[in-house]
Amino acid sequence: MAKKKCNDAPWLATFADLMSLLMAIFVLLFAMSTLDAHKYEAIVKSLTHTLGHGSDLTQTQVQYFKQADELRKSDQNLDGETRIEHLKPLYESLVETFAMASQxxxxxxxxxxxxxxxxxxxxESISFPTGRAELKPGFAxxxxKLQPYVNQHARLQAVGHTDKRPVTGGRFKSNWELSSARAAAVIQKLILDGLIQPRQAEVIGxxxxxxxxxxxxxxxxxxxxRVEIxxxxxxxNENEVDAPN
Incomplete structure (x- = not known):
């Protein structure tokens, strides 16, 4: 008895697997970055034209990603509002604290x-003498006053700024050196006074x-x-980094 011939092309299974992998790659790329729906539509049209698929699948996919993009934007707006609400108590308290300290x-x-x-x-008028990096006595x-607002989960950056005029005389050869030295002096003072640990600090000039x-x-x-903190x-907490002891 003759065997029945199988008319199914064996390459279809491999082709289907490749299409599944291709879709998985697109989903992964979407999860890792912000995807423009118009760019995605152009990419899918190019692929479907090359691979021989119709336009129905393209429209379905584009609609999905448009909805996902709108949802992502909505989440971002909500996240921004949440961030402001979490920072408001700290901000308002600092404003009040320094308003009382500086009439x-x-x-x-x-x-x-x-x-x-x-x-x-x-x-600079309250922080450093002109052209120098030693803290003014009153600046301490x-x-x-930052002590109540700093805990083991906080990170502090001190950023030194100068004007555009070149440094003349003194021990600093440039505004880069002066701004960095001032930022370092602020951080060193905070560490020596026990407000922060060295690991919490960053110096920027x-x-x-x-x-x-x-x-x-x-x-x-x-x-x-000026100098910024x-x-x-x-x-x-948010960066999943072990806090200083």
Missing amino acids: QSDVQVSLDPKKKRVHISFP VYLN VADTSPLSLAETEEGYAMNR IIEPNYF
């Missing part, structure tokens, strides 16, 4: 909800690359000479 409102406090941190800007009083004012006047230069209150 002239020299200290500026601002929110950065996107990066989940608070900035505190101290002008301001730094000590940016010289005159991030000015507050572009005016080439004494007032404009004074605004740019940036507090990320939950850095070690």
Whole structure:
């Protein structure tokens, strides 16, 4: 008795597996990055034209990714609102604290909800003598006021800023050295006073690359000479990094 011939092409199974893998790759890429639905539609059209599929599958896939993109944007907006709510108590308390310490409102406090941190800007007039990196005696009083707001989960960055005029005389050869030395002096003071551990600290000197004012006047230069302390209150929790002991 003759055997019945099988008309199924054996390559179809392999082809189906390849299509499944291709779809898995697209899903993985979507999960790892922000996907523009229009770009995805163009990619899928190109692939389906090459592979010989119809347009129905393309439209289904595009619609799925459009909905997923809208959901992602909605989650991002909600996350931004949540970040602000979590930072508000810290921000408002710091504003009140430094408003009481400085009747002239020299200290500026601002929110950065996107990066989940608070900035505190101290002008040179209360922090350092001109052209030097030794803390003014009264500046320690301001730094000590940070103690209630810093715990083992927080990370602190000190960022030194200068004006655009070159350094003349003294031990610093450039504004880069001066701004870095001032930031280091702030962190060293916080560590010596026991407010933070070395692992929680970061020193940054940016010289005159991030000015507050572009005016080439004494007032404009004074605004740019400052040191910032940036507090990320939950850095070690949210980044799954072991907190300092």
